[in-house]
Amino acid sequence: MSVALDSQLGRPATRVGIWRRRILIGIVVTYMAILILAPIGALIQGAFANGLGAMFTALNDPDVLSAFWRTLLIAAITIVVHVICGTAVAWVLVRHRFPGRRLLNGLIDLPFAISPVIAGLMLILLFGRRGIFAPLIEATGVQIAFALPGMIIATLFVTLPFMVRELMPVLEAFGIEQEQAASTLGASGWQTFRLVTFPALRWGFIYGLTLTFARALGEFGAVLVVSGGVQGRTETATMYVFRALDERQYTGAYSAALVLGLFSLVLVMGAEILRRRER
Amino acid sequence: MTTITSTRYRAARERSSLPWGRWGVRTVALTYLTVMLILPLAVIIQYGFQDGLGGIWNAINQPVARHALWLTLWTAAVMALINAVMGTLTAYVLVRYSFPGKALLNGVVDLPFAIPTLVTGVTLVVLYGPQSAIGAWLENELGWRIIFAPPGIIIALLFVAFPFVVRTVQPVLESLDRDQEEAAATLGAGAWTIFRRVTLPPLLMPLISGTLLSFARAIGEFGAIVIVAGNIPRRSQTAAVYVFGQVEAGYPDIASAVSIVMLAIAFGLVLLVDYLQPRRGKPAAEEAQ
Numbered sequence: 001m002s003v004a005l006d007s008q009l010g011r012p013a014t015r016v017g018i019w020r021r022r023i024l025i026g027i028v029v030t031y032m033a034i035l036i037l038a039p040i041g042a043l044i045q046g047a048f049a050n051g052l053g054a055m056f057t058a059l060n061d062p063d064v065l066s067a068f069w070r071t072l073l074i075a076a077i078t079i080v081v082h083v084i085c086g087t088a089v090a091w092v093l094v095r096h097r098f099p100g101r102r103l104l105n106g107l108i109d110l111p112f113a114i115s116p117v118i119a120g121l122m123l124i125l126l127f128g129r130r131g132i133f134a135p136l137i138e139a140t141g142v143q144i145a146f147a148l149p150g151m152i153i154a155t156l157f158v159t160l161p162f163m164v165r166e167l168m169p170v171l172e173a174f175g176i177e178q179e180q181a182a183s184t185l186g187a188s189g190w191q192t193f194r195l196v197t198f199p200a201l202r203w204g205f206i207y208g209l210t211l212t213f214a215r216a217l218g219e220f221g222a223v224l225v226v227s228g229g230v231q232g233r234t235e236t237a238t239m240y241v242f243r244a245l246d247e248r249q250y251t252g253a254y255s256a257a258l259v260l261g262l263f264s265l266v267l268v269m270g271a272e273i274l275r276r277r278e279r
Numbered sequence: 280m281t282t283i284t285s286t287r288y289r290a291a292r293e294r295s296s297l298p299w300g301r302w303g304v305r306t307v308a309l310t311y312l313t314v315m316l317i318l319p320l321a322v323i324i325q326y327g328f329q330d331g332l333g334g335i336w337n338a339i340n341q342p343v344a345r346h347a348l349w350l351t352l353w354t355a356a357v358m359a360l361i362n363a364v365m366g367t368l369t370a371y372v373l374v375r376y377s378f379p380g381k382a383l384l385n386g387v388v389d390l391p392f393a394i395p396t397l398v399t400g401v402t403l404v405v406l407y408g409p410q411s412a413i414g415a416w417l418e419n420e421l422g423w424r425i426i427f428a429p430p431g432i433i434i435a436l437l438f439v440a441f442p443f444v445v446r447t448v449q450p451v452l453e454s455l456d457r458d459q460e461e462a463a464a465t466l467g468a469g470a471w472t473i474f475r476r477v478t479l480p481p482l483l484m485p486l487i488s489g490t491l492l493s494f495a496r497a498i499g500e501f502g503a504i505v506i507v508a509g510n511i512p513r514r515s516q517t518a519a520v521y522v523f524g525q526v527e528a529g530y531p532d533i534a535s536a537v538s539i540v541m542l543a544i545a546f547g548l549v550l551l552v553d554y555l556q557p558r559r560g561k562p563a564a565e566e567a568q
Contacts, residue, residue, distance in 0.1 A: 020470060021376055028372045029384065031365055035438055036390055039402035046405040085311040092308035096301070104309075107316050113545045115499025117519045118538045121526050122319035125326050125535070132322060157315055189300045218395020221501035221519070225526055238397045238502070245401065245506065254405060261398040268393035269386070 043261070047254040058252035059259070063232045067240040068256075074148070074223070074236065075216035078155045082212050083205070086163030093164070094171040111160050119157050120225025123150055127226075146228050151236070154222035159212045166208035167201060174200045203278060210271040214264040326532065327539035338536030346513045347521035348540065354429055354517070355497035358436040363490040366444025367482065373445070374452045391441050399438050400506025403431065427509045432517065435503040440493035447489030448482055455481060488552045495548040498541055 047055060058064070093105050111119065127133050127144040137144060144150045174197070182192040198205075220238040227234035231243065237260055244253035327335060339348060373385055391399065407414045407425040417423045425431045455478070463473045501519040508515035510524060518541055525534035 017470070024368065024372050025376055025378055028365075028369045032369070032384065032387055032441075035434070035441065036387055039399070039406045039438070040390070040394075042406035042411065043398075043402040085307060088304050088308040089312060092305050096305055098305070104312055107312070107320075109549070110316060110320070113495060113499070113549050115501060115519045115522070115538075115541060115545075117501045117523045117526075118323070118499065118542065119319070121522060121531065121534050121538060122323045124526060125322045125531060126319060128531070130531075153315075157319065160315060214393065218397065218502075220395065220397040221505075221523070225523060228527075238395060241397060241401060242506070245404070250410075253401065257398045257401040261394050261402075264395055264398075265390070265393045268389070272386075272389065 040261075043254060043258055046250065047258040049254075050251050054251045055255040058249065058255050061252070063235065064240055064252065064256065066232060067235045068237045068259075070148075070151075070235070071217055071237040074152055074155050075213050077152050078159055078216045079209055079213055081152075081156055082159065082163040083209070086160070086208065087167060087201075087205075090164045090167035090171055094168055095176075108164050109161050111158050116158055116219065116221030117225055120154055120222040123154055123157070123222075123226045127153075145226055146230075146234060148234070150226040151223045151234065154226045155216045155219050158219055158222050159215045162211040162215065163205075163208035166204045166211070170201050170204040171197075203275075207271050207275060210267050214267040217267075218260060218264050323535055323538060323542075327535040329532070330536075334532075335536040335539055338533045339540055341533075343512045343516070344518075344521060344533070344537055347516045347518045348537070350429065350432070350516070351498060351518040351541075354432045354436060355494050358433050358440060358497055359490050359494040361433075362437060362440055362444050362493050363486060366441070366489060366493075367448055367486055369445045370448040370452055371478075374449060388442055388445050391438050396439055396500065396502035397506060400435060400503040403435055403438070403503070403507050407431065407434070426507060427511060427515050429508075429515065431507040432504055432515065435507045436493075436497045436500060439500055439503055440496050443493035443496065444486065444489035447485040447492070451482055451485045452478075484555055488555050491548050491552050491555075495545045495552075498545055 089108070093101060093108070124145055125131050127137060127150055129145070131137075131145070133144075142149065144153070178196050178200075179192050182196045183189070187195065218238060219236075220242070223236055224239055224242070227236075227239075229235050229239040229243070235243070237256055241253050241256045241260070244250075244256065330337075338344060369388065373381065373388075394402075404426055405411060407417070409415060409418065409426065414426060417425060423430065425434065459477050460473050463477050468476070499519055500517075501523065504517050505520050505523070508517065508520070510516055510520050512521075512524075516524070518537060522534045522537050522541070525531070525537070
């Protein structure tokens with residue numbers, strides 16, 4: 001291979017060149033194997049160390065199951081909210097012109113730059129016992145911090161950019177000619193969106209949803225800070241892993257981490273493969 | 280030309296559509312962004328600055344906080360340097376050489392983005408922790424402590440931030456014309472000279488951007504670090520873990536003050552990267568010349 005490439009370059013394939021190529025490939029493969037693959041392999045081995053039975057017993061604990069269900073519930077609600085509000089945000093940022101639009105566009109990426117712990121702290125400052133909305137919360141009796149609503153808001157915050165950033169370029173590229181044609185033919189605004197715009201955005205939706213879901217499953221810092229991680233009540237799958245490690249329940253911690261990691265991996269890689277195939 | 284027509288189309292579209300539908304969508308979007316982004320940001324800034332800059336200075340000048348911030352900054356810097364070198368090398372190998380398993384290797388680059396960072400932390404503890412053979416060997420034979428120590432933090436950050444440099448350098452390297460390298464080779468330049476004088480200069484901007492982004496990402500990392508480094512004040516406690524501890528202990532004011540410093544660093548870096556980014560419409564290679 002290298003000989004062919006080098007002769008394409010019009011350079012003689014020297015012995016030095018071949019060795020340089022081998023050494024560089026070797027360094028990169030070794031680096032990635034040690035940094036990325038070895039730890040993942042160790043986790044798989046650690047989870048299976050006591051056999052499938054031990055793994056199953058550890059995961060079949062009521063608290064663990066409820067933690068996984070809570071994670072799935074939060075991720076599902078996050079997706080629904082982002083499909084509606086994320087689409088509205090992308091739509092308004094692309095199609096509408098109003099003062100402050102560019103500033104808002106810049107702010108969209110903020111959750112990626114903010115530490116999840118700080119995101120959780122912000123929500124505590126808003127909804128906590130001494131937070132700004134404390135009187136409102138007392139009046140209505142709806143608990144947000146240290147409860148499911150706060151965990152959902154925290155997850156919404158950290159996943160905000162995915163949907164918007166997937167949809168914006170597609171909306172921009174799609175343009176408005178076809179929508180105009182539809183409305184000229186008498187379609188209403190909602191009909192135009194449903195029958196013309198939405199099909200064009202379909203793939204953007206699918207990627208945005210997948211990435212949002214994967215990130216929501218794995219969120220830890222923000223939900224931990226906002227919920228306190230009470231076992232069996234506000235504990236998510238990631239918090240269970242954290243607690244199990246602390247309590248030296250290694251099989252449970254490793255198995256749950258493996259399940260979480262595999263799930264996210266399949267989602268993200270699946271989206272990536274779909275994306276490449278579509279192009 | 281196209282922008283003028285599309286603006287005109289857009290104006291026509293805005294006139295033709297139902298005004299209340301438009302305002303409805305806009306209201307939903309703006310309310311959502313206000314509640315989700317602006318309000319949280321405003322409240323932490325207000326809370327962090329309630330005692331002015333002096334209050335922030337006092338908070339970060341506590342020995343434990345100072346140590347946590349310093350540990351965060353230096354481990355992130357070491358990570359960024361290693362990541363810059365190894366990321367560029369990886370991008371170079373992936374673009375310039377073809378070898379069996381290359382597509383697989385290219386896929387592995389994205390793994391760190393796909394795996395929850397907490398799980399990353401667990402994988403490293405399994406591999407290097409005191410229970411594992413490798414961890415025990417490193418500690419007993421070589422005296423290297425990885426877990427609950429700065430090396431573990433750096434390794435965790437390297438894992439988490441690996442794709443940043445590779446994925447910013449790779450596309451630019453792909454778009455580079457190889458004519459100049461060939462010309463340099465014809466004129467008798469060695470491989471290293473060609474890389475340094477011809478290939479590297481156009482890669483410098485994306486390389487710096489990717490490195491700064493990985494640094495910014497490292498400042499706020501929590502999930503992987505809290506597992507790998509634990510929470511030992513003045514030894515392995517980073518700023519994010521310190522903020523977490525202060526919130527848990529019921530000191531949101533101290534947590535906010537330290538958060539403000541972390542946010543300022545992260546935002547500053549992101550703005551810098553935005554400034555360094557080549558202007559739209561011009562290929563990066565052209566911009567760098």
